[in-house]
Amino acid sequence: MRAWALWFLFFLGAWAQGGLTSPPPDLSPEVFAIARELRCPVCQGESAAESNSGVAVEMRRLIAEMLGEGKTKDEIKAFFVERYGEWILYEPPKRGVTLWVWLLPVLGLILLGLGLFAYFRPKKPLPPELLEEAERRLKEPQ
Amino acid sequence: MTPALLGNLGVSLALAFSLLGLALSLLAYHQGDGRFLRGAKALVAPAFLAALAAFLALEWALITHDFSVAYVARNHSVQDPLWVTLVTPWAALEGSILLWGLLQTLYTFLASRKPLDPWRASLVLAVLFGIQVFFFGVMATIASPFQTLPNPPADGVGPNPLLQNHWMMAVHPVLMYLGFVGLSVPFAYAVAAMVVRRYQTWVGETRWWTLIAWGFLTAGKVAGMWWSYEVLGWGGYWAWDPVENASFIPWLLATAFLHTAIVQETRGAFKAWNFAFVTLAFAATVLGTFLTRSGVIQSVHAFAEGPVGPAFLGAFLFFTALGLGLLSRVSREVRDTVVFRPLSREGALLLGAFFFAGWALVVVLGTFYPLLVEAFAGAKVSVGAPFFNQVSAPLGVGILFLMGVGPLLPWRKPRAEVFRNLYLLLGVLLLGTLGGLLRGYTLGASLAVGLFLYNTAAILLLVREGVLARVKAGLSPWGFLANRRRVGSLVVHFAVALMGLGIAFSQTYRLESEKTLYRGQAWEVGGVRMELLGVRALDEGRRFAVEASLRTDRFGEVRPRLHFYPQMNSPLPAPKVVYTPGNDYYFLLMDFDREKGEWASIRLIVTPLVFWMWVAGGLMALGTLYILWPVARREELKGVSPA
Amino acid sequence: MGSSVRNWLWLLLVLALGGLFYWGMKRNPKELPSVLAKERRPAPDFTLPLLPPYREEWGEALRLSDYLGKKPIVLNFWASWCYPACYEEAPVLEATWRRYKDQVLFVGINTQDKEGEALRFIQQFGLTFPQVFDPRGRVGVDYGMYGVPETFLIDGEGRVRVRHAGAIDQASLEGYLKEVLP
Numbered sequence: 001m002r003a004w005a006l007w008f009l010f011f012l013g014a015w016a017q018g019g020l021t022s023p024p025p026d027l028s029p030e031v032f033a034i035a036r037e038l039r040c041p042v043c044q045g046e047s048a049a050e051s052n053s054g055v056a057v058e059m060r061r062l063i064a065e066m067l068g069e070g071k072t073k074d075e076i077k078a079f080f081v082e083r084y085g086e087w088i089l090y091e092p093p094k095r096g097v098t099l100w101v102w103l104l105p106v107l108g109l110i111l112l113g114l115g116l117f118a119y120f121r122p123k124k125p126l127p128p129e130l131l132e133e134a135e136r137r138l139k140e141p142q
Numbered sequence: 143m144t145p146a147l148l149g150n151l152g153v154s155l156a157l158a159f160s161l162l163g164l165a166l167s168l169l170a171y172h173q174g175d176g177r178f179l180r181g182a183k184a185l186v187a188p189a190f191l192a193a194l195a196a197f198l199a200l201e202w203a204l205i206t207h208d209f210s211v212a213y214v215a216r217n218h219s220v221q222d223p224l225w226v227t228l229v230t231p232w233a234a235l236e237g238s239i240l241l242w243g244l245l246q247t248l249y250t251f252l253a254s255r256k257p258l259d260p261w262r263a264s265l266v267l268a269v270l271f272g273i274q275v276f277f278f279g280v281m282a283t284i285a286s287p288f289q290t291l292p293n294p295p296a297d298g299v300g301p302n303p304l305l306q307n308h309w310m311m312a313v314h315p316v317l318m319y320l321g322f323v324g325l326s327v328p329f330a331y332a333v334a335a336m337v338v339r340r341y342q343t344w345v346g347e348t349r350w351w352t353l354i355a356w357g358f359l360t361a362g363k364v365a366g367m368w369w370s371y372e373v374l375g376w377g378g379y380w381a382w383d384p385v386e387n388a389s390f391i392p393w394l395l396a397t398a399f400l401h402t403a404i405v406q407e408t409r410g411a412f413k414a415w416n417f418a419f420v421t422l423a424f425a426a427t428v429l430g431t432f433l434t435r436s437g438v439i440q441s442v443h444a445f446a447e448g449p450v451g452p453a454f455l456g457a458f459l460f461f462t463a464l465g466l467g468l469l470s471r472v473s474r475e476v477r478d479t480v481v482f483r484p485l486s487r488e489g490a491l492l493l494g495a496f497f498f499a500g501w502a503l504v505v506v507l508g509t510f511y512p513l514l515v516e517a518f519a520g521a522k523v524s525v526g527a528p529f530f531n532q533v534s535a536p537l538g539v540g541i542l543f544l545m546g547v548g549p550l551l552p553w554r555k556p557r558a559e560v561f562r563n564l565y566l567l568l569g570v571l572l573l574g575t576l577g578g579l580l581r582g583y584t585l586g587a588s589l590a591v592g593l594f595l596y597n598t599a600a601i602l603l604l605v606r607e608g609v610l611a612r613v614k615a616g617l618s619p620w621g622f623l624a625n626r627r628r629v630g631s632l633v634v635h636f637a638v639a640l641m642g643l644g645i646a647f648s649q650t651y652r653l654e655s656e657k658t659l660y661r662g663q664a665w666e667v668g669g670v671r672m673e674l675l676g677v678r679a680l681d682e683g684r685r686f687a688v689e690a691s692l693r694t695d696r697f698g699e700v701r702p703r704l705h706f707y708p709q710m711n712s713p714l715p716a717p718k719v720v721y722t723p724g725n726d727y728y729f730l731l732m733d734f735d736r737e738k739g740e741w742a743s744i745r746l747i748v749t750p751l752v753f754w755m756w757v758a759g760g761l762m763a764l765g766t767l768y769i770l771w772p773v774a775r776r777e778e779l780k781g782v783s784p785a
Numbered sequence: 786m787g788s789s790v791r792n793w794l795w796l797l798l799v800l801a802l803g804g805l806f807y808w809g810m811k812r813n814p815k816e817l818p819s820v821l822a823k824e825r826r827p828a829p830d831f832t833l834p835l836l837p838p839y840r841e842e843w844g845e846a847l848r849l850s851d852y853l854g855k856k857p858i859v860l861n862f863w864a865s866w867c868y869p870a871c872y873e874e875a876p877v878l879e880a881t882w883r884r885y886k887d888q889v890l891f892v893g894i895n896t897q898d899k900e901g902e903a904l905r906f907i908q909q910f911g912l913t914f915p916q917v918f919d920p921r922g923r924v925g926v927d928y929g930m931y932g933v934p935e936t937f938l939i940d941g942e943g944r945v946r947v948r949h950a951g952a953i954d955q956a957s958l959e960g961y962l963k964e965v966l967p
Contacts, residue, residue, distance in 0.1 A: 023741050024733050027656035039524050041817075042932040045383050047526065049654070050376035052712055052732070054897035055932070058922050083929040085820045090526030092511075097519050101511045105504045105533050112496060119492075120484045134410065134479060438809035451810055459803045466795035473792065513809050522817055 024061065031063045034073055038080055039088050047090055145203035146211050149288035152196025153240075156247065157278035159189035164271040170264035179264050182271070186254045189274060190247040197244045200231050200287055210294040213237060213287050219300030221684050226301065229312035233301035235435065235450065236287035238315065243277035245323045250274065253327045253351070262344075265334035266327075273326055276457050284449040303685070303707040303714060310369040317362030318389060322427035324355025325396060329424035329465065332417050336468035341413045341476050345403040350770065356400055357766035359393045364759030375715030377654065377728045377747035379755070382530040384439040387509045388430035391502050395423035398498035405488045409553065412492065413476040414469065419499065421465025426502075428458045439513060485556050490548030494541060501537045505530065531649065535586060542593040542642050543571075545635050546600035563603055571596035583650075590646030597639035601632050626769050633765030637758040644755035656732060656745040668748035670727060671695040677739040687716075690731045690742040702731040702744070726752040819948035820929055821937070828853060828860075828939045829927040833917035836895065836903060843915045852890055853943035857965040859891045859958075860937040862925055865902040867933045870952040874934055875910040877955050881962070882914045888966060891915075896933055897922040940965040 035049035040056040048059040059080070066076045080088045092098035163185040170178035200213070204227050209215045217234045218227065231237035250270040258266065281287060305311045328348040335344040345352075366386075367379035380386065399419035402412040432454035433439055469476075482489055508525045515523050550563050574595035578588025608628065609619040623629055655667050659674040666672075675691040686706040694700055703716040720727040728747035735741045820826070832848040852858060861878055863871040882891040891914035895903040900918060907916060919925070928937060931950060938947040938961045947961045 023658040023735065024656075024743050026658060027745075029653055029655050031656075032654040037526075037528055039526065041930070045526075046376075046381070050374075050378070050381070052375075052715070054922055055925065055930075058897075058926060061921070062923070062926065080926075083820065083927060085522070085818065085929070087522040087524055087817065090524055091528035092523055092525050097515050097521055098511075098523050098525070101508060101525055101529065104507055105500075108500060108503060112500060116484075116493065116496065120482050120489065130479070137410075432806070438806060452807075455803065455806050455810070459799055462802075463796065463799045466799065470792040470795055510805070513805060516812075517805060517808055 024057065025064050027060055027064050028067070030067055030073075031060055034063050034067075034076055035060050037077065037090050039090050041084060041088070144210075145199045145206070145208050146288045146290050149196045149199035149203070149211075150286070152192045152194075152199060153278055153281045153286070153288065155192035156189050156196065156243065157275065157282050159185045159192060160247075160271050160274035160278055163189065164268055164275055167264045167267040167271060171261065171268065174260075176260055179260050179267075182264065182267050183254055185271075186247075186251050186267070189271075190244075190251045193240075193244040193247040193278075196281075196287075197231065197240055200237060200240060201228065203288075204228075204230050207297075208294075209296070209298055210290050211287075212289040212291050215291055215295055215298045217301045218298045219684075220297050222300050222306070225309070225312065226306045229305075230301050231287075232315045232319075233305050236281070236285045238319075239277060239281055239285055239450075240287050241316070242319050242323065243274065243281065245319050246270070246274055246277060246326065249323050249327060249351075253330070256347075258347075261338050262331070262334040262340070265337055266330040269330035269333050270326060273330075276453075280450060280453050284453060299708070300684070303705070303710055304373065307705070307714060307716065308369055308373045310365050310372070314362055314365040314369055317358050317365055321355050321357075321359030321362050321396075322392065324351055324358055325392065325420070325424045325427060327351040328355070328399070328420050329461070332420045333464065333468060336417060336465075336472050339472060339475065341417075341472075342406070342410060345406045345416055349403065349407070352396070352400055352403060353766060353770055356393075356396050357763060357770070359389075359396060360766070361759070361763045363389065363393060364756070364762070368756055368759070371752065372717070372719060373714075375717050375730055377652070377717070377730070377749065379648075379752070382508075382527045384509050385430065385434050387505050387530075388426070388433045391429070391505055392423045392426040394498050394502035394505070395419050395426060398495040398502070399423055401491045401498070402495045405491050409480060409488055411478045411480050411482070411488060412495075413478070414473060415492075415495070417465065417469045417476065419495070421462065421469070422502075425458050425462040425465070428454055428461065432458055439509070483555050485551060487548065487551045487553045490544050490551055494544040494548060497537055497540045497544065501534065501541075504533050504537070508533070538642060538645075539589060539593065542597065542639060545638060546571075546593070546597040549604055549631070549635070550600055567596055567600055567603070570599045587646050587650045590643050594639045594643040597635065601636055604628075604632060626771065630765045630767075630769030633768060634762050637761035637765060640754055640761070641758035644751040644758060647751040648749045648755070651750050653748040654745065656743060658733075658741050658743045660741045661739075665744070667746055668727070669725070670697075670746065670748075672700070672744070672746075674742055674744070675699070677734045677742050688713075688731065688734055690734065690744065692729065692744065697727065700729050702729040704731050704734070721753045723753060725750050816950070817931055819937075819945070821945040822948040825944045825946065827943055828858070828937070828945050829924075831919075831924045831927065833894070833919050833924065836900070836907065836916045836918050838904070838907065839915045847892065847915060847917050849892070853939065854941065857889045857941050857962070858939040859889055859962075860894065860928070860939060861891065861953075862894045862896050862928070862930055862933050862935045862937075863906075864896050864898045864933045865906040866898065871906075871934045874936075874952040874954075875906070875912065877953060877958060878936075879910055879912055879914070881955070881958050885962060886914075889962060892917065894919050894924055896925050896930075938962070938965050941967060 166182035575592030
């Protein structure tokens with residue numbers, strides 16, 4: 001168990017954010033709301049609100065500071081885009097190369113609606129005897 | 143005999159039996175010879191037993207700490223508790239594939255017991271044996287669970303700590319695999335139907351399998367959400383991570399298939415859609431594994447990149463091409479000839495299925511869009527939760543709306559009394575939504591309230607209708623319960639409405655706040671007052687724990703923790719979740735004073751109605767179980783429960 | 786005719802999907818572009834305390850703008866907990882620094898680390914180029930850093946030219962230096 005204790009000490013040291021004795025700042029709900037829309041740079045698909053990695057902790061701290069300076073959500077997001085590019089935004093902007101990811105679902109929905117409209121519209125109704133025949137065949141064991 | 147020897151033997155034999163079975167069943171179809179079919183059927187049980195032997199060999203190696211097996215050395219430690227050891231076979235890639243293969247042989251065994259004409263029986267067996275050949279082929283070559291080490295270590299590191307933090311993790315993968323494998327049987331029947339050109343009966347014959355698969359997929363997803371909520375320490379249950387999406391896609395397609403299958407069963411329509419949906423749903427189960435193992439997409443769940451990526455990609459493409467290729471060959475013959483009205487049961491079912499399929503398409507688009515942009519524009523972009531939430535909301539509203547009105551509509555064309563019900567329901571929807579808005583909820587949350595009440599009213603109307611019809615016919619009203627398909631589906635539908643309510647509220651009204659508290663300092667947030675009593679460290683053998691004690695005014699003493707595992711780079715938060723019918727209170731310890739234990743950073747997340755989401759998950763499983771319960775089939779055979 | 790095209794559409798779809806995924810497997814998903822290097826932005830300035838062994842020669846704190854625009858600068862972000870990548874590249878950096886010390890300035894930025902651990906690391910590799918201490922990693926965010934180790938090359942005009950993610954090897958470093966040296 002001694003090895004464990006040693007490891008523990010080393011580990012705490014390594015994990016500590018600089019081993020500063022000053023505790024982390026208080027984070028308001030707005031900080032998390034903004035952090036949730038930003039990607040944590042070192043993580044594999046986690047937002048800056050969820051991750052406990054050093055960068056994410058620092059990003060939350062930065063957001064809290066900027067909010068304290070009276071910056072708006074858009075200004076804070078722009079601050080990170082300036083440094084990391086639009087990759088950092090979890091919500092793809094509705095312009096440029098990511099415009100299509102927003103447009104395609106809408107276009108698909110319109111196409112779907114048109115397709116369904118055509119499907120349901122009885123163009124030339126089938127003769128009733130044919131329909132009856134179809135129903136009758138259906139009930140027969142195949 | 144060593145575990146590795148037994149395991150390799152089991153895998154090789156399972157592969158050999160599956161190959162032989164594949165060859166015999168194909169021969170049986172080609173030659174039209176029943177002897178080959180009997181031979182193929184005789185191989186089903188041995189393949190299962192060989193796979194079982196391999197699986198037990200892995201358990202044997204784990205229990206006896208046989209570190210000469212590479213899988214054991216990488217994923218096991220002598221300090222692991224027994225239950226962790228027993229579930230370690232599905233804690234990593236090779237073992238998971240073994241479990242998947244084992245379940246496939248079990249389902250093949252069960253499916254082969256069902257009487258079927260020899261033509262289709264041989265084709266169904268050929269498809270199922272083919273799937274087995276893939277899994278055991280992968281295990282025999284590139285991902286062997288029984289690879290040995292020349293210099294075995296004295297002890298291993300143990301499984302990923304995330305997996306041993308909650309018992310749910312023992313259950314979630316098994317449920318998912320049971321669901322994935324369940325889709326293979328309807329897929330095999332669909333292939334057989336397209337080859338022999340008998341398009342109608344297969345949906346009815348595989349209804350049980352589809353429901354089983356759907357039930358397990360649903361239970362697996364909810365279990366995964368619960369695990370994510372209780373273990374990962376971010377206070378959420380769904381992150382729209384690519385791997386979560388990859389297992390959501392088969393669920394969406396299976397749900398679409400489940401609903402269009404009803405139309406084919408009763409009205410003989412939508413045959414082409416059923417073939418397409420079942421093919422894509424089954425192929426999508428393989429796609430998930432490809433995504434996790436190939437490093438194609440960044441994900442929290444992505445594991446070490448291995449050689450299995452290309453193999454699973456190949457399998458995905460092969461199954462998709464097989465199903466869609468056969469469908470395009472027969473597409474002329476499966477066209478719908480019946481005229482539909484949108485305001486009919488089949489109209490609502492088709493529309494609902496399209497909403498599910500459209501949702502699957504949107505999830506696919508969002509998941510692969512970054513890859514697409516990178517391939518064609520060379521830029522890196524992210525598509526995350528904000529996108530998926532925004533595009534899913536309208537689809538969810540559409541589904542919840544159709545779910546209420548659909549079962550009330552009669553087949554073919556509406557009757558006059560249907561319109562009366564319809565207006566009543568729309569009134570409930572409108573009043574519920576207005577009530578929500580008046581209480582100050584957002585439009586989305588108000589709509590969720592309206593839709594929940596509307597669905598509840600629709601279900602009550604249906605129960606009333608069923609009971610009244612019985613009373614009028616002089617039957618006992620309790621007989622309604624014997625109509626298991628209807629009652630079970632109503633339970634599931636109610637659960638879905640409840641889940642929708644929970645999702646809408648938990649996504650809209652989530653309060654998250656963090657504060658550093660010094661010993662004795664109090665903090666009031668989200669309706670709770672807490673005071674830090676102290677911080678202490680505990681040595682728990684496998685891990686170290688740091689625990690903060692908080693005195694709260696409503697829940698007594700609460701102790702969130704941080705767990706330090708030797709094999710992890712950063713500590714794992716162990717949240718303390720207090721469930722109440724209204725809000726969930728989620729206490730997290732984020733950081734602490736390492737020198738004197740004077741302060742601790744506490745995060746509190748307050749989320750409404752999450753508790754009801756787990757209740758809804760349980761109801762969905764119960765409703766499915768009620769439909770599947772064997773008694774019902776006997777009663778149906780006796781003719782006790784016609785609708 | 787039209788329907789036969791439609792009948793083969795599925796095959797096109799399958800092939801396109803297969804091609805996209807195959808391409809996806811071949812590339813490295815972790816490779817991310819640097820906005821600074823791509824646009825050749827002026828290097829963000831910072832003032833950070835030097836670690837004790839370097840104070841005698843370089844002063845209490847190092848302000849980057851004091852050196853920008855005079856000669857090229859190699860900026861290396863590292864941490865003692867970054868094993869093995871940071872441990873692999875440290876000797877390479879030290880050797881190259883010794884060779885080019887008259888033409889190029891090397892600055893190490895110890896990021897999200899503990900002072901004691903950082904000093905042990907420095908001693909282990911005998912690092913002689915100036916090392917500054919950034920326990921919270923704020924400068925890393927200014928440079929759009931994803932994770933340690935990362936190395937930035939700033940040219941003689943004070944603009945970021947190259948960003949190298951992961952451990953740097955001798956050949957790449959020399960190659961980058963040729964780009965920024967007059």
